Amino acid sequence: MFDKILVANRGEIALRVIRAAREMGIQTVAVHSTADADAMHVRMADESVCIGPPSSTDSYLSIPAIIAACEVTGAQAIHPGYGFLSENANFVQIVEDHDLTFIGPTAEHIRIMGDKITAKDTMKALGVPCVPGSDGGVSTLKEARKLGEEMGYPVIIKATAGGGGRGMKVAQNADEMESAFMTARSEGKAAFGNDEVYIEKYLTTPRHIEIQVFGDGKGKAVHLGERDCSLQRRHQKVFEEAPGPCISAEERDRIGKTCADAVARINYTGAGTIEFLYENGEFFFIEMNTRLQVEHPVTEAIFGVDLVQEQIRVAEGLPMSFTQDDLEINGHAIEVRINAEKLPDFSPRPGKITQFHAPGGLGVRMDSALYDGYSIPPYYDSLIGKLIVHGRDRPSALARLSRALGELIVDGVDTTVPLFDALLQEEDIQSGNYNIHWLERWLENNL
Numbered sequence: 001m002f003d004k005i006l007v008a009n010r011g012e013i014a015l016r017v018i019r020a021a022r023e024m025g026i027q028t029v030a031v032h033s034t035a036d037a038d039a040m041h042v043r044m045a046d047e048s049v050c051i052g053p054p055s056s057t058d059s060y061l062s063i064p065a066i067i068a069a070c071e072v073t074g075a076q077a078i079h080p081g082y083g084f085l086s087e088n089a090n091f092v093q094i095v096e097d098h099d100l101t102f103i104g105p106t107a108e109h110i111r112i113m114g115d116k117i118t119a120k121d122t123m124k125a126l127g128v129p130c131v132p133g134s135d136g137g138v139s140t141l142k143e144a145r146k147l148g149e150e151m152g153y154p155v156i157i158k159a160t161a162g163g164g165g166r167g168m169k170v171a172q173n174a175d176e177m178e179s180a181f182m183t184a185r186s187e188g189k190a191a192f193g194n195d196e197v198y199i200e201k202y203l204t205t206p207r208h209i210e211i212q213v214f215g216d217g218k219g220k221a222v223h224l225g226e227r228d229c230s231l232q233r234r235h236q237k238v239f240e241e242a243p244g245p246c247i248s249a250e251e252r253d254r255i256g257k258t259c260a261d262a263v264a265r266i267n268y269t270g271a272g273t274i275e276f277l278y279e280n281g282e283f284f285f286i287e288m289n290t291r292l293q294v295e296h297p298v299t300e301a302i303f304g305v306d307l308v309q310e311q312i313r314v315a316e317g318l319p320m321s322f323t324q325d326d327l328e329i330n331g332h333a334i335e336v337r338i339n340a341e342k343l344p345d346f347s348p349r350p351g352k353i354t355q356f357h358a359p360g361g362l363g364v365r366m367d368s369a370l371y372d373g374y375s376i377p378p379y380y381d382s383l384i385g386k387l388i389v390h391g392r393d394r395p396s397a398l399a400r401l402s403r404a405l406g407e408l409i410v411d412g413v414d415t416t417v418p419l420f421d422a423l424l425q426e427e428d429i430q431s432g433n434y435n436i437h438w439l440e441r442w443l444e445n446n447l
């Protein structure tokens with residue numbers, strides 16, 4: 001069993017991991033940049049180590065600094081949170097080479113799923129339905145044009161190394177192919193150092209439905225249903241719910257079993273998310289994320305499990321604490337992402353928090369690293385909190401969300417809270433009638 005783990009992250013997710021570890025009687029080490037010396041994760045951990053200057057390249061992404069922090073504190077394992085080094089196979093390899101444990105999947109699984117072409121090939125071979133598209137990479141414009149004609153427009157050109165909504169371009173027709181193809185390639189090269197792209201049919205009215213899976217690394221795996229993350233701006237999620245308003249119990253069982261069987265067959269370890277587009281009753285795989293997701297709390301709420309503690313358990317070599325039969329859905333949960341951003345253009349708004357008050361009461365969870373007087377540094381992600389509500393059913397979760405947003409106070413910076421207040425007034429949100437394009441259209445007409 002671990003005595004001490006290091007949390008290689010910051011913000012709300014670092015607190016999330018520290019809390020899980022403390023309940024298990026495990027000591028925690030926070031790492032931080034000089035810009036985060038006063039951050040909540042540093043205050044809450046048992047120990048902390050400064051690992052570099054503000055720029056994340058020189059601190060939260062500095063592998064030598066993080067390994068050294070483990071060595072000086074005697075931490076035996078590293079939890080990466082999400083983002084930063086969480087899906088860096090090279091990092092996992094180095095962690096293992098230093099006889100430390102990475103709390104997450106193997107370097108090999110991260111590598112396979114980190115390359116979207118390899119991920120799709122692997123999933124297809126495991127019986128998971130995929131979005132129709134090119135067989136592997138497409139290297140010339142001529143080939144891209146030919147595929148566009150064969151598949152029929154619109155198509156989407158995606159960088160195999162892409163992530164965070166970057167390296168993806170839609171071509172509505174043959175005329176748009178050249179610029180979409182070139183832009184996806186150059187974005188892939190600039191952001192991820194890899195210009196390989198592939199082509200998929202662009203689905204016009206899908207929902208984004210993702211399946212939470214969990215494996216013990218020894219051939220056993222379960223699924224924890226789906227999350228609907230269709231409300232997106234620029235391919236980035238802003239509002240997530242579980243269960244999905246349009247998914248039936250039979251559909252859940254069927255796609256869930258396909259996913260659990262697939263990850264069991266590759267001996268997957270820990271938490272993973274298999275993302276699909278869902279249209280006309282069909283699921284189409286787009287990618288797998290080999291880490292804890294930002295939106296994992298909605299799944300925790302409806303299943304009553306602690307996914308971070310479970311990750312720590314299996315990293316210690318223990319069996320999972322639940323079987324598929326133990327996992328039953330209870331009620332409905334919704335998460336909204338509170339970003340320090342100014343509407344309508346969502347420009348980042350770092351700055352000093354003059355007053356912070358978290359909502360409370362039955363069925364309300366606020367995961368945030370804010371406190372009165374905290375200064376949000378300008379160097380990192382603009383996510384400053386996640387408000388998660390849980391109710392007996394979808395209408396009561398929506399009512400609770402509205403009530404909790406009313407209690408929340410974040411003064412001193414602009415946030416995305418007004419967006420959620422407005423969305424809750426919309427009939428389509430009330431009824432769950434939205435797809436991946438709904439929010440972009442709504443923003444054009446309303447903000």
Ligand code: ADP
Nearest residue numbers: 162163164165166200201202203208235286436
């Ligand atoms: P990233 O790794 O950047 O998050 P994903 O492959 O997960 O990229 O796709 C992110 C989002 O982009 C999806 O949730 C969806 O909104 C949109 N998208 C991706 N592929 C397609 C497609 N083939 N058709 C329509 N929309 C797509």
